[in-house]
Amino acid sequence: MPPMPLQGFLGGLMIGLAAVIMLLGNGRIAGVSGLAARGLGFSGGPPWILAAAFLVGLPSGAAMVEWLSGGVVTRFPASPIFLIGGGLLVGFGTRLGSGCTSGHGVCGLSRLSPRSAVATACFMAAGVVTVALLRKVGATW
Amino acid sequence: MVEKQAGLGLLSGTVFGAGLAVSGMADPTRVRAFLDIFGAWDYTLAFVMGGAVLPMALAWVYQRRLRKPFAAPRFDLPETRNIDAKLIGGAVLFGVGWGVAGLCPGPAIADLAIRPLPAAMFVVAMAVGVGVHRIILSLRRATQKKQEA
Numbered sequence: 001m002p003p004m005p006l007q008g009f010l011g012g013l014m015i016g017l018a019a020v021i022m023l024l025g026n027g028r029i030a031g032v033s034g035l036a037a038r039g040l041g042f043s044g045g046p047p048w049i050l051a052a053a054f055l056v057g058l059p060s061g062a063a064m065v066e067w068l069s070g071g072v073v074t075r076f077p078a079s080p081i082f083l084i085g086g087g088l089l090v091g092f093g094t095r096l097g098s099g100c101t102s103g104h105g106v107c108g109l110s111r112l113s114p115r116s117a118v119a120t121a122c123f124m125a126a127g128v129v130t131v132a133l134l135r136k137v138g139a140t141w
Numbered sequence: 142m143v144e145k146q147a148g149l150g151l152l153s154g155t156v157f158g159a160g161l162a163v164s165g166m167a168d169p170t171r172v173r174a175f176l177d178i179f180g181a182w183d184y185t186l187a188f189v190m191g192g193a194v195l196p197m198a199l200a201w202v203y204q205r206r207l208r209k210p211f212a213a214p215r216f217d218l219p220e221t222r223n224i225d226a227k228l229i230g231g232a233v234l235f236g237v238g239w240g241v242a243g244l245c246p247g248p249a250i251a252d253l254a255i256r257p258l259p260a261a262m263f264v265v266a267m268a269v270g271v272g273v274h275r276i277i278l279s280l281r282r283a284t285q286k287k288q289e290a
Contacts, residue, residue, distance in 0.1 A: 010196075015156075026146050092270035097228050107197060111197075
């Protein structure tokens with residue numbers, strides 16, 4: 001599938017707007033990994049109901065787009081090994097590193113946080129190296 | 142006041158999830174293609190990041206002039222500044238997982254509505270990863286307390 005810069009930018013603006021609502025409305029960072037940990041009861045932070053409401057919103061918004069557009073493309077790996085292995089690493093890593101693509105990437109970078117810039121550079125680089133290595137050993141989806 | 146916060150949380154999450162679906166980030170194969178800079182590189186995600194950072198950069202400028210947010214008594218923002226091994230190690234582990242599955246937390250949870258089964262496999266594994274971190278943290282705190290006692 002070809003790149004879709006316009007749709008990407010539009011969707012990006014929506015993600016940014018969502019983070020603005022969280023920041024100016026609730027005074028908090030829209031960091032998905034942190035809110036997910038809070039929702040699971042594995043960490044402190046915002047009122048539980050706030051985290052839970054945000055987490056319910058994510059699939060609700062995606063469902064609306066799916067319904068309005070008549071289908072969102074989601075090509076998942078066929079093997080559950082990629083999903084389970086990746087999920088474990090993402091869960092543990094985002095807690096250890098205090099954030100993911102939304103917290104460090106969107107909220108931190110826009111705040112010009114050096115800490116978030118380092119984290120973003122690290123997870124981007126690790127992702128690039130991982131995909132290149134997996135392709136080299138023939139472990140494709 | 143907490144009802145208002147939950148309402149705004151739901152609104153934020155919904156707009157966020159819709160944005161993920163519109164942008165192409167809900168598609169693990171496209172995310173992987175973005176990371177595949179030595180292969181058939183797909184630059185879409187750079188536009189997603191740019192689009193997301195733009196409104197937030199303006200919001201941070203405005204935030205400095207506000208005494209408090211609209212629905213909460215005060216701003217509660219991360220103030221940690223140190224760049225340590227935990228930050229780097231955690232980010233690297235996260236990046237490896239991101240490359241392996243093509244999913245980060247937001248799209249994975251949003252995809253529960255579109256592709257429930259594979260998305261749930263990832264999300265449950267992610268919850269286990271979060272739980273393992275939590276257990277290690279509690280164990281380390283317990284040992285520290287013992288040493289202090």
